[in-house]
Amino acid sequence: AKKRDGKNGAQLFDNVMLDRARSRAEIEANIEAGLVDNWFEAFLQPIVNLNGRSIAGFEALMRLNHPQKGLMPPAEIISVAEETAKIVRVGNVIMEKAVGHLAKISRISGMQDTYLAINFSPLQFEATLPARLAAIVGRHGIRPERIVVEITEAVLMHDNPQIRMLVTELRRFGCRIALDDFGTGYSSLSYLNRFPVDIIKIDQSFTRAINDGDDDVRQKSRMLIEGITTLSHKMNCTVIAEGIETEEECRTLHQMGLDYGQGYLFHRPQHAAKLIEELVAPQSNVARAS
Ligand code: C2E
Ligand code: MG
Ligand code: MG
Ligand code: MG
Numbered sequence: 317a318k319k320r321d322g323k324n325g326a327q328l329f330d331n332v333m334l335d336r337a338r339s340r341a342e343i344e345a346n347i348e349a350g351l352v353d354n355w356f357e358a359f360l361q362p363i364v365n366l367n368g369r370s371i372a373g374f375e376a377l378m379r380l381n382h383p384q385k386g387l388m389p390p391a392e393i394i395s396v397a398e399e400t401a402k403i404v405r406v407g408n409v410i411m412e413k414a415v416g417h418l419a420k421i422s423r424i425s426g427m428q429d430t431y432l433a434i435n436f437s438p439l440q441f442e443a444t445l446p447a448r449l450a451a452i453v454g455r456h457g458i459r460p461e462r463i464v465v466e467i468t469e470a471v472l473m474h475d476n477p478q479i480r481m482l483v484t485e486l487r488r489f490g491c492r493i494a495l496d497d498f499g500t501g502y503s504s505l506s507y508l509n510r511f512p513v514d515i516i517k518i519d520q521s522f523t524r525a526i527n528d529g530d531d532d533v534r535q536k537s538r539m540l541i542e543g544i545t546t547l548s549h550k551m552n553c554t555v556i557a558e559g560i561e562t563e564e565e566c567r568t569l570h571q572m573g574l575d576y577g578q579g580y581l582f583h584r585p586q587h588a589a590k591l592i593e594e595l596v597a598p599q600s601n602v603a604r605a606s
Pocket of ligand 4: 497
């Protein structure tokens with residue numbers, strides 16, 4: 317009986333591995349098809365000023381819009397795209413589309429100062445990145461100062477001289493650098509003196525924790541965010557809170573001195589065409605009324 321259990325156990329394990337391999341292969345096939353058939357979209361989520369809620373910028377968030385399955389969640393797609401190095405091609409599509417969206421939004425709404433934040437995986441930091449980004453913004457007539465390059469610890473962790481050089485080059489070109497998901501890694505603070513960072517995005521787990529039912533967790537989270545914000549401001553960094561879902565979170569974070577916020581309370585990530593409709597609707601109403 318013991319032997320059979322062992323065998324069944326091994327078989328179960330094999331089946332789980334097989335399922336996983338199949339689904340990864342399926343995702344990889346979808347990524348490839350998406351690149352060829354143009355299924356990738358750059359959704360946009362506005363980032364607002366916590367003081368007054370005007371739009372400061374937009375974050376581009378990748379979506380794979382499968383013709384049968386519809387929108388597929390990005391987390392799995394990104395991890396498979398990273399493993400298979402397809403993230404470079406996907407990233408190039410997102411850059412092109414997102415910058416195009418920003419140009420269109422600016423044209424239609426008249427907003428000329430809003431920025432565009434684009435997420436980058438470590439593999440995307442190849443030698444051709446600055447020239448490619450320069451070509452895209454040039455073609456769309458967007459000033460490089462309006463582009464924010466969002467990186468995570470995963471990019472900085474390598475402490476790779478080439479990545480460091482590329483980040484410096486992008487910044488010299490005019491782009492700003494945002495450190496994403498701040499506070500979730502192992503040594504977030506130590507990156508601040510080694511890399512030129514302009515924006516700190518405090519991870520949404522902190523936004524949740526400031527209203528935690530446990531008094532101790534709540535108080536410590538608030539002190540941590542306040543400390544990070546004070547520190548960031550001393551280093552001339554802008555601070556953004558991610559994942560704001562309630563008025564209470566918004567109020568508390570504003571009181572704590574954070575600059576910008578991003579979250580479902582204000583806007584969900586959405587298709588650029590829908591966002592444009594939403595952005596111009598109040599103006600066209602005014603135009604119609606007058
Ligand atoms: P991220 O860069 O930290 O992006 C913020 C995530 O929070 C997005 O998830 C967004 O939809 C979600 N979010 C925004 N507001 C709220 C809120 O109020 N509540 C909650 N619960 N979530 C909120 P999304 O779109 O699923 O993207 C997940 C991650 O995938 C991103 O996290 C980013 O790391 C990565 N990613 C997305 N697009 C790209 C891309 O084009 N390239 C690369 N390399 N990575 C990307
Ligand atoms: Mg991001
Ligand atoms: Mg983030
Ligand atoms: Mg995140």
